[in-house]
Amino acid sequence: MDGWFDGLKREVLYQKDLLGRFDSLYLGGGTPTFLNTKMLEQVMASLLDHFHLTPDAEITIEANPCDITRRKADALKALGFNRINLGVQSFNDNVLKFLGRRHSSENAENAVGHLRSAGFKNIGLDLIYGLKAQSMKEWIVILKKALSFQPEHLSCYQLTLEKGTVFDRRSRQKNMITLPEKTAAAHFLATSSFLENKGYIHYEVSNFARDERLESRHNLKYWSHTPYLGLGPSAHSFDGKKRWWNIRSVKKYRSALNEGRLPIEGRETLTKEQRHLESLALGFRTRRGVDLESLDATSEKALVMLQKQGLLKIINGRAVPTRRGYLLADHLPLCFSP
Amino acid sequence: MKQIRNFSIIAHIDHGKSTLADRLIQATGLVETRDFRDQLLDTMDIERERGITIKSQAITLPYVDSEGREYALNLIDTPGHVDFSYEVSRALASCEGVLLLVDAAQGVEAQTMANLFAAMEHDLEIIPIINKIDLPSADIEQTKEQIELDLGLDSDLAILCSAKEGTGIDHVLEAVVDLIPPPAGSEEDPLEALIFDAHYDPFRGTIVSCRIFSGHVRPGDTIRLMYNNATYRVEEVGVFRLAREPRKVLSAGEVGYIISGIKTVSDTRIGDTITLEKNPAPAPLPGFKEVKPVVFASIYPVASDEYRSLVEALEKYKLNDAALIFQKDSSAALGLGFRCGFLGLLHLEIVQERLEREFDQSLIMTSPTVQYRFELTNGEEVTVDNPIYYPDPATISKAFEPYIRASIMIPERYMGAVMELCLERRGTNSQFSYPSTGRIEIQFDLPLAEVIYDFYDRLKTVTQGYGSFDYDLLDYRESDLVKLDILLNGEKVDALCQIVYREGARARALHSCNRLKEEIPRHMFKIAIQGAIGGTIIARSTVNAFRKDVTAKCYGGDITRKRKLLEKQKKGKKRMKMVGSVTVPQSAFIAILRSDDKK
Numbered sequence: 001m002d003g004w005f006d007g008l009k010r011e012v013l014y015q016k017d018l019l020g021r022f023d024s025l026y027l028g029g030g031t032p033t034f035l036n037t038k039m040l041e042q043v044m045a046s047l048l049d050h051f052h053l054t055p056d057a058e059i060t061i062e063a064n065p066c067d068i069t070r071r072k073a074d075a076l077k078a079l080g081f082n083r084i085n086l087g088v089q090s091f092n093d094n095v096l097k098f099l100g101r102r103h104s105s106e107n108a109e110n111a112v113g114h115l116r117s118a119g120f121k122n123i124g125l126d127l128i129y130g131l132k133a134q135s136m137k138e139w140i141v142i143l144k145k146a147l148s149f150q151p152e153h154l155s156c157y158q159l160t161l162e163k164g165t166v167f168d169r170r171s172r173q174k175n176m177i178t179l180p181e182k183t184a185a186a187h188f189l190a191t192s193s194f195l196e197n198k199g200y201i202h203y204e205v206s207n208f209a210r211d212e213r214l215e216s217r218h219n220l221k222y223w224s225h226t227p228y229l230g231l232g233p234s235a236h237s238f239d240g241k242k243r244w245w246n247i248r249s250v251k252k253y254r255s256a257l258n259e260g261r262l263p264i265e266g267r268e269t270l271t272k273e274q275r276h277l278e279s280l281a282l283g284f285r286t287r288r289g290v291d292l293e294s295l296d297a298t299s300e301k302a303l304v305m306l307q308k309q310g311l312l313k314i315i316n317g318r319a320v321p322t323r324r325g326y327l328l329a330d331h332l333p334l335c336f337s338p
Numbered sequence: 339m340k341q342i343r344n345f346s347i348i349a350h351i352d353h354g355k356s357t358l359a360d361r362l363i364q365a366t367g368l369v370e371t372r373d374f375r376d377q378l379l380d381t382m383d384i385e386r387e388r389g390i391t392i393k394s395q396a397i398t399l400p401y402v403d404s405e406g407r408e409y410a411l412n413l414i415d416t417p418g419h420v421d422f423s424y425e426v427s428r429a430l431a432s433c434e435g436v437l438l439l440v441d442a443a444q445g446v447e448a449q450t451m452a453n454l455f456a457a458m459e460h461d462l463e464i465i466p467i468i469n470k471i472d473l474p475s476a477d478i479e480q481t482k483e484q485i486e487l488d489l490g491l492d493s494d495l496a497i498l499c500s501a502k503e504g505t506g507i508d509h510v511l512e513a514v515v516d517l518i519p520p521p522a523g524s525e526e527d528p529l530e531a532l533i534f535d536a537h538y539d540p541f542r543g544t545i546v547s548c549r550i551f552s553g554h555v556r557p558g559d560t561i562r563l564m565y566n567n568a569t570y571r572v573e574e575v576g577v578f579r580l581a582r583e584p585r586k587v588l589s590a591g592e593v594g595y596i597i598s599g600i601k602t603v604s605d606t607r608i609g610d611t612i613t614l615e616k617n618p619a620p621a622p623l624p625g626f627k628e629v630k631p632v633v634f635a636s637i638y639p640v641a642s643d644e645y646r647s648l649v650e651a652l653e654k655y656k657l658n659d660a661a662l663i664f665q666k667d668s669s670a671a672l673g674l675g676f677r678c679g680f681l682g683l684l685h686l687e688i689v690q691e692r693l694e695r696e697f698d699q700s701l702i703m704t705s706p707t708v709q710y711r712f713e714l715t716n717g718e719e720v721t722v723d724n725p726i727y728y729p730d731p732a733t734i735s736k737a738f739e740p741y742i743r744a745s746i747m748i749p750e751r752y753m754g755a756v757m758e759l760c761l762e763r764r765g766t767n768s769q770f771s772y773p774s775t776g777r778i779e780i781q782f783d784l785p786l787a788e789v790i791y792d793f794y795d796r797l798k799t800v801t802q803g804y805g806s807f808d809y810d811l812l813d814y815r816e817s818d819l820v821k822l823d824i825l826l827n828g829e830k831v832d833a834l835c836q837i838v839y840r841e842g843a844r845a846r847a848l849h850s851c852n853r854l855k856e857e858i859p860r861h862m863f864k865i866a867i868q869g870a871i872g873g874t875i876i877a878r879s880t881v882n883a884f885r886k887d888v889t890a891k892c893y894g895g896d897i898t899r900k901r902k903l904l905e906k907q908k909k910g911k912k913r914m915k916m917v918g919s920v921t922v923p924q925s926a927f928i929a930i931l932r933s934d935d936k937k
Contacts, residue, residue: 188886278897328887
């Protein structure tokens with residue numbers, strides 16, 4: 001752990017002047033609440049010493065419900081965090097066990113309570129759904145439970161299995177634990193309409209906010225090609241044209257920095273075409289959609305067709321995905337040439 | 339002067355023709371063992387891979403018999419497939435004898451018979467050779483019996499050999515010299531040279547392979563091709579060893595080549611006679627036929643901007659394949675392309691494969707069709723080799739389709755299955771003969787259209803590979819035909835329409851719809867695939883829409899991965915064709931002809 005922090009401090013020195021002022025700081029990727037308060041203090045000090053944050057900056061920490069005691073909640077508040085992303089995953093203990101989480105539903109409930117008591121006014125809850133063993137009804141029960149805490153933000157991730165993950169190894173047949181496509185689609189649509197009926201904005205495929213201002217500033221940067229700087233092992237950065245990512249292994253990350261090198265594992269410079277393709281892929285994931293100006297004349301036919309199919313709407317000069325459009329967001333870019 | 343023997347090897351496919359040719363070449367010392375490649379005469383990759391000879395080739399082998407007499411043995415290799423039977427006949431016409439090769443394990447097959455008849459037509463000396471005697475499954479006695487009974491040849495003359503092992507090769511060479519008569523024909527008579535093949539050489543133009551029947555030809559002579567009356571000045575003559583070997587003169591009886599500035603292979607006609615401008619032959623040699631394509635299909639570039647490149651590839655390809663004909667074609671679904679005529683299905687496959695492999699083209703080929711004839715109510719007669727041009731049904735008074743006489747040789751136990759297949763394919767006028775115990779030869783008149791529709795595959799399946807098949811074109815017969823349209827989401831796709839026999843239309847339509855269902859990937863919308871005659875839908879299948887195709891998370895590290903996937907998908911999509919709003923893969927256009935049990 002010390003090694004990681006030593007590395008981070010050095011990396012901060014290298015990168016401090018790269019991008020100007022920041023309006024968002026996000027401590028995450030894993031659950032940094034695992035760090036003790038003293039350690040967190042040092043991390044924050046090193047960041048705030050070298051980077052300029054705007055006065056209204058969104059300062060988020062990703063938290064594991066297990067780690068959130070009343071004291072920890074106060075400490076986080078004192079450290080300047082104004083937004084918490086809590087990895088609740090579920091309010092059903094069987095599901096949590098199945099997912100291999102170390103916390104219980106009670107832990108999660110308590111954590112939210114502590115955070116509210118500490119004065120946090122922007123709490124996001126991460127939930128997972130779309131398990132084969134879970135009916136739509138059971139899922140809605142969990143959602144209702146989540147809403148009882150009036151979270152400002154909700155991320156509802158439908159379970160997908162990627163190669164090499166624990167789940168993939170545990171059950172060779174992913175059919176065993178994920179829903180068939182048709183049902184998964186139904187759950188997605190139901191989730192969206194349920195939450196929108198409760199006043200949430202479905203602003204990205206998996207993300208909901210109680211108010212436009214509560215949309216995650218941090219997340220939106222990824223989807224709008226806004227520059228961001230990532231620090232730490234395997235962190236990704238983007239400056240508008242170039243993207244680079246750090247070494248994954250903590251040991252190698254640290255030794256690179258010790259040797260006076262940037263711990264960069266790979267980088268790419270986006271061509272105009274690649275930027276365009278990404279802006280479509282990312283744009284169609286959000287309710288901002290894609291600027292019609294960025295589409296060429298040959299897109300007219302596709303636009304008409306996709307509107308007819310109820311996958312896109314044109315709003316204020318932008319092609320915006322509908323709820324069903326979200327479901328096919330990964331395919332929509334392919335409808336537009338070149 | 340050296341004595342000459344001109345001969346060819348004929349055999350059913352896979353009976354070991356190329357291997358025997360290799361051994362003869364080796365045995366005569368023309369090539370050192372270390373320079374040796376298998377299937378020396380099959381110079382194209384595709385020939386080696388498929389084990390068939392596509393082009394005729396000739397090679398002159400030096401041979402000294404046991405008494406020290408020198409010979410030039412001209413081996414003319416013939417294509418081994420029924421699609422090229424005319425080329426075979428011209429090659430045989432250039433010989434005085436043939437080695438009839440029979441696989442000791444397989445016995446006499448349909449093509450063995452067909453080849454024998456062809457050889458007999460040319461009054462050739464026939465030397466039966468029983469090959470592959472080294473195989474454990476070899477049955478020499480049975481094969482001898484078949485040679486005696488099926489072929490009516492003296493089996494005592496049959497030479498036993500294993501081309502693979504090299505046994506019996508000396509006997510084969512002795513028999514060539516002893517049994518095959520030397521060529522007749524006088525050097526004093528006017529030049530008569532039979533063209534049995536032509537190759538294109540980028541440096542020298544067309545190299546004509548020919549057999550000199552009378553007279554002689556030298557560099558500097560002016561020759562005349564009697565079919566189109568074109569004249570050329572001879573630049574070089576020679577014989578084929580491993581490479582071309584120039585000679586001062588080619589004389590009566592010899593086999594060799596002539597180079598005379600002929601630009602393309604298409605300027606020559608296989609079977610044409612070459613004579614001298616000055617002292618011409620009174621008449622061309624007999625047997626000339628203009629080869630006509632019997633199977634037609636369109637080819638299109640996958641990407642429309644590759645049309646120019648396809649034009650160039652076809653023109654280059656055509657330099658070496660006079661049998662391929664093509665003309666511009668256009669399809670609403672597939673854009674600009676070419677309508678091509680082929681000698682048969684194998685020829686079609688070869689052209690497609692060589693264009694893709696040697697000329698690096700990505701092609702879409704439509705399903706092959708035969709040439710139909712229609713008598714219209716106004717008395718006009720039209721020929722249609724492209725279903726797109728099917729006449730208005732109201733104007734058709736009579737329709738005709740080409741028939742073949744198929745001859746199928748099988749072990750008796752498959753008779754029922756083959757009969758059923760032939761009857762299902764509208765076979766008529768069946769005849770049977772039992773050339774030898776346990777074997778049967780079935781003959782049927784079949785519509786050619788039924789044969790190009792997965793007949794080979796089905797025959798292979800029902801006979802477990804034991805059936806052999808050969809055919810001759812017969813004539814046109816009246817038929818009841820309809821045009822089957824295929825619609826994707828209500829839109830007719832011209833490149834998928836077919837002319838079919840009315841009674842079988844529904845089954846064919848269903849088959850096409852189901853095949854397309856397998857080929858067309860899921861879209862964001864449901865795709866209805868329909869088969870229709872006129873306005874009536876007679877078959878239907880559906881490709882369901884995919885409902886969900888989005889990953890839950892897309893943050894920093896996911897973006898590059900996602901973009902790369904999209905780039906790959908976009909590339910894949912370029913290899914597909916947009917038909918209306920439906921993306922159809924290249925393979926779908928030919929898949930509608932593939933049989934169900936072959937994946």
